[in-house]
Amino acid sequence: KQEVTQIPAALSVPEGENLVLNCSFTDSAIYNLQWFRQDPGKGLTSLLLIQSSQREQTSGRLNASLDKSSGRSTLYIAASQPGDSATYLCAVGSGAGSYQLTFGKGTKLSVIP
Amino acid sequence: EAGVTQFPSHSVIEKGQTVTLRCDPISGHDNLYWYRRVMGKEIKFLLHFVKESKQDESGMPNNRFLAERTGGTYSTLKVQPAELEDSGVYFCASSQGTSISDEQFFGPGTRLTVL
Numbered sequence: 298k299q300e301v302t303q304i305p306a307a308l309s310v311p312e313g314e315n316l317v318l319n320c321s322f323t324d325s326a327i328y329n330l331q332w333f334r335q336d337p338g339k340g341l342t343s344l345l346l347i348q349s350s351q352r353e354q355t356s357g358r359l360n361a362s363l364d365k366s367s368g369r370s371t372l373y374i375a376a377s378q379p380g381d382s383a384t385y386l387c388a389v390g391s392g393a394g395s396y397q398l399t400f401g402k403g404t405k406l407s408v409i410p
Numbered sequence: 411e412a413g414v415t416q417f418p419s420h421s422v423i424e425k426g427q428t429v430t431l432r433c434d435p436i437s438g439h440d441n442l443y444w445y446r447r448v449m450g451k452e453i454k455f456l457l458h459f460v461k462e463s464k465q466d467e468s469g470m471p472n473n474r475f476l477a478e479r480t481g482g483t484y485s486t487l488k489v490q491p492a493e494l495e496d497s498g499v500y501f502c503a504s505s506q507g508t509s510i511s512d513e514q515f516f517g518p519g520t521r522l523t524v525l
Contacts, residue, residue, distance in 0.1 A: 321419035340518035
């Protein structure tokens with residue numbers, strides 16, 4: 298059974314800092330990994346999708362890496378801004394023939410002006 | 411292009427009552443998923459439709475939950491009768507094609523409170 302862990306559960310940084318969010322998963326036989334952002338009371342916004350054959354994906358100030366063999370992914374946010382404050386969720390797709398995503402509990406990020 | 415929409419945004423019901431949640435996927439998306447997050451837990455998968463067919467319902471908690479997708483467009487999730495532990499946020503997602511690794515797009519969720 299796939300399990301996804303996100304560390305830390307919460308993170309507070311001053312504006313302008315670069316930061317890294319971590320995601321680990323127990324079963325390395327994944328077919329993709331998605332990073333989402335959730336603002337309070339809102340839905341999930343997809344940030345980056347990494348296929349199992351890829352090592353990283355970039356979008357603007359965001360860079361996500363994937364190391365399947367070690368069961369890890371990181372989300373790097375450059376030059377953080379107060380608007381980046383949100384909960385960041387990692388989800389992996391795995392399981393033979395299964396389309397379901399397995400989520401971590403998320404990291405709540407606060408960027409202090 | 412409109413995203414995934416869900417209705418209602420909030421629902422408050424008494425234990426034992428029935429509630430029906432609705433999801434409209436992105437137009438043209440054959441795959442539709444239901445997930446939920448209960449208090450303090452991570453988001454968990456409930457089921458997956460391909461068009462009107464249930465492909466995977468391994469996450470459905472019990473037979474008080476019934477999901478339908480008549481005509482392969484919008485979907486409904488009915489909880490009957492609702493119990494206190496059903497409270498949480500119910501998310502719907504959709505993805506486009508037949509690839510297992512297609513990106514899933516999520517709706518805003520329906521917050522269900524059972525009193």
